[in-house]
Amino acid sequence: MLFGAIEAGGTKFVCGIGNENGEILERVSFPTTTPEETMGQVINFFKDKQMDAMGVGTFGPVDPNESSPTYGYITSTPKIKWRNFDIIGELKKHFNIPFGFDTDVNAAALGETEWGAAKGLDSCVYMTVGTGIGGGAVIRGEMVHGMLHPEMGHILVKRHPEDDFAGNCPYHQDCLEGMAAGPAIEKRWGKKGIELQEVDKVWEIEAYYLAQAAVNLIYTLSPKKIVLGGGVMHQKQLFPIIRENVKELLNGYVQTNEILSDIDQYIVPPGLGDNAGLCGAVALAKKACGI
Amino acid sequence: MLFGAIEAGGTKFVCGIGNENGEILERVSFPTTTPEETMGQVINFFKDKQMDAMGVGTFGPVDPNESSPTYGYITSTPKIKWRNFDIIGELKKHFNIPFGFDTDVNAAALGETEWGAAKGLDSCVYMTVGTGIGGGAVIRGEMVHGMLHPEMGHILVKRHPEDDFAGNCPYHQDCLEGMAAGPAIEKRWGKKGIELQEVDKVWEIEAYYLAQAAVNLIYTLSPKKIVLGGGVMHQKQLFPIIRENVKELLNGYVQTNEILSDIDQYIVPPGLGDNAGLCGAVALAKKACGI
Ligand SMILES: Nc1ncnc2c1ncn2[C@@H]1O[C@H](COP(=O)(O)OP(=O)(O)O)[C@@H](O)[C@H]1O
Ligand SMILES: Nc1ncnc2c1ncn2[C@@H]1O[C@H](COP(=O)(O)OP(=O)(O)O)[C@@H](O)[C@H]1O
Ligand SMILES: [Zn+2]
Numbered sequence: 001m002l003f004g005a006i007e008a009g010g011t012k013f014v015c016g017i018g019n020e021n022g023e024i025l026e027r028v029s030f031p032t033t034t035p036e037e038t039m040g041q042v043i044n045f046f047k048d049k050q051m052d053a054m055g056v057g058t059f060g061p062v063d064p065n066e067s068s069p070t071y072g073y074i075t076s077t078p079k080i081k082w083r084n085f086d087i088i089g090e091l092k093k094h095f096n097i098p099f100g101f102d103t104d105v106n107a108a109a110l111g112e113t114e115w116g117a118a119k120g121l122d123s124c125v126y127m128t129v130g131t132g133i134g135g136g137a138v139i140r141g142e143m144v145h146g147m148l149h150p151e152m153g154h155i156l157v158k159r160h161p162e163d164d165f166a167g168n169c170p171y172h173q174d175c176l177e178g179m180a181a182g183p184a185i186e187k188r189w190g191k192k193g194i195e196l197q198e199v200d201k202v203w204e205i206e207a208y209y210l211a212q213a214a215v216n217l218i219y220t221l222s223p224k225k226i227v228l229g230g231g232v233m234h235q236k237q238l239f240p241i242i243r244e245n246v247k248e249l250l251n252g253y254v255q256t257n258e259i260l261s262d263i264d265q266y267i268v269p270p271g272l273g274d275n276a277g278l279c280g281a282v283a284l285a286k287k288a289c290g291i
Numbered sequence: 292m293l294f295g296a297i298e299a300g301g302t303k304f305v306c307g308i309g310n311e312n313g314e315i316l317e318r319v320s321f322p323t324t325t326p327e328e329t330m331g332q333v334i335n336f337f338k339d340k341q342m343d344a345m346g347v348g349t350f351g352p353v354d355p356n357e358s359s360p361t362y363g364y365i366t367s368t369p370k371i372k373w374r375n376f377d378i379i380g381e382l383k384k385h386f387n388i389p390f391g392f393d394t395d396v397n398a399a400a401l402g403e404t405e406w407g408a409a410k411g412l413d414s415c416v417y418m419t420v421g422t423g424i425g426g427g428a429v430i431r432g433e434m435v436h437g438m439l440h441p442e443m444g445h446i447l448v449k450r451h452p453e454d455d456f457a458g459n460c461p462y463h464q465d466c467l468e469g470m471a472a473g474p475a476i477e478k479r480w481g482k483k484g485i486e487l488q489e490v491d492k493v494w495e496i497e498a499y500y501l502a503q504a505a506v507n508l509i510y511t512l513s514p515k516k517i518v519l520g521g522g523v524m525h526q527k528q529l530f531p532i533i534r535e536n537v538k539e540l541l542n543g544y545v546q547t548n549e550i551l552s553d554i555d556q557y558i559v560p561p562g563l564g565d566n567a568g569l570c571g572a573v574a575l576a577k578k579a580c581g582i
């Protein structure tokens with residue numbers, strides 16, 4: 001089977017064709033400008049493709065509730081032109097096939113359980129640490145929805161004792177995203193993360209915040225795997241420090257093998273690498289076909 | 292139909308018979324001593340009852356994973372005598388009927404979606420603030436499990452600027468439970484919560500911590516309802532302060548009607564009152580019958 005996949009991001013839309021094994025056969029990207037222009041390019045790319053279904057994982061917030069009148073919309077995004085944009089409705093005008101739809105990070109979590117680091121498991125959290133911090137989750141095989149969907153980037157964190165950076169989340173100042181996304185690193189240290197590779201203190205502080213996020217996720221969602229992706233996580237030295245901090249913070253309270261003996265296999269990079277988002281969209285399409 | 296229900300707590304076991312409408316027809320309780328003694332009384336109570344199924348909601352941690360060899364066990368509890376106790380195995384020796392099994396708080400969350408404050412919804416979080424703090428969750432109609440089950444009492448919280456109480460969680464010192472459970476209130480102020488009813492500062496600080504918990508739950512699980520029960524929540528003046536703090540902390544980031552206009556109906560006391568736990572066990576039994 002062949003699936004159309006769209007990973008709709010704030011700076012670019014990645015579009016591709018994948019198969020039921022999560023293999024990406026074709027891949028292009030278009031800058032995110034206006035819905036008219038960007039969607040025009042997207043529709044043009046897909047119009048002659050053979051596809052059994054399409055999957056759309058997008059920046060949010062979105063309405064993922066199938067029984068809602070605004071299902072398939074990007075809703076209250078700060079990107080004014082995309083606010084209340086009916087992305088699935090627009091695509092359905094052109095493609096008469098089943099659609100899967102969710103946040104980019106819920107989709108990535110699904111993709112990781114299908115073909116990636118959480119393959120064979122029925123639960124995982126996927127968190128991306130990049131320009132922002134976002135997270136999605138699969139629990140008992142289903143992406144988490146309720147009132148809305150997870151928005152893990154904005155959880156509260158305790159300040160590192162040596163960190164006096166004010167934080168730069170426009171809503172909350174020193175929430176997780178405000179303290180630990182790529183732009184926070186850049187603002188705190190006056191240089192991009194990639195230029196700070198050798199400065200241990202940068203990653204000690206970064207890991208301190210990301211470990212708090214992991215701990216709170218363990219206490220609330222109790223995922224079987226925590227996958228950390230996004231540009232900042234290319235700094236692979238973060239992983240052992242995060243794992244160490246998680247163990248210290250839990251302090252023996254959660255007595256599972258995952259934590260006590262296999263934490264190196266519990267908090268991990270995406271199995272699908274930088275394809276996690278696009279493969280996630282393929283997984284959404286596959287799920288929309290009921291397979 | 293008639294269901295046997297057990298709410299297994301650290302100080303007492305509440306046993307009862309309920310029907311498919313969540314009505315409790317009979318109710319007794321026994322002190323939690325040793326498994327031999329307490330379970331003897333429990334089995335004796337139920338032995339001549341007519342029951343279609345039984346439900347057990349218990350203190351944890353537990354193994355709720357039906358495919359695991361230790362399914363139905365209370366696992367690594369600090370209560371030594373109950374550690375690795377096969378509670379469902381013991382009951383099955385005496386009652387040859389279907390069993391439902393989960394944590395007391397996951398059961399309570401299920402009960403609240405069946406007959407309580409979250410009736411008609413497919414998701415809710417139930418958090419109890421008593422001798423300890425525990426929380427359970429239903430998402431898409433199912434209790435949340437993954438690596439383990441939720442352990443919401445131990446999430447990290449930021450210290451209130453005027454609060455210098457060290458915290459009394461034996462594992463984490465100043466986690467949510469260490470700062471906000473009943474014993475923390477008593478130790479901080481030198482008096483029991485019930486005697487502090489008139490002291491506004493007590494409830495301002497208490498609400499500060501509980502609101503952080505609610506916010507992190509909104510960001511991770513995004514429940515359709517947050518139900519707060521347990522002894523401390525008998526202080527009803529907490530509810531408006533918690534709601535106010537939640538709105539302030541979210542600061543407009545989550546644009547849902549539940550938060551923006553209906554928060555009085557979003558963060559609420561248990562619809563089942565002090566029967567939330569026992570009704571939860573009835574709901575587990577009902578679910579075990581596939582209805
Ligand atoms: N190798 C790296 N090391 C540290 N930081 C990085 C690295 N690559 C990207 N970043 C940071 O991650 C952010 C971009 O995140 P990325 O996940 O690539 O894109 P986006 O989140 O916009 O989709 C930027 O703040 C950038 O500085
Ligand atoms: N009306 C009340 N006001 C304030 N605190 C209370 C009240 N009732 C009980 N508590 C506190 O709640 C704790 C007991 O919690 P409870 O939910 O009744 O039992 P448990 O958690 O042991 O099942 C004690 O610390 C007690 O001081
Ligand atoms: Zn924020």
Ligand SMILES: [Zn+2]
Pocket residue numbers: 444445460461462463464466467468469
């Ligand atoms: Zn604790």
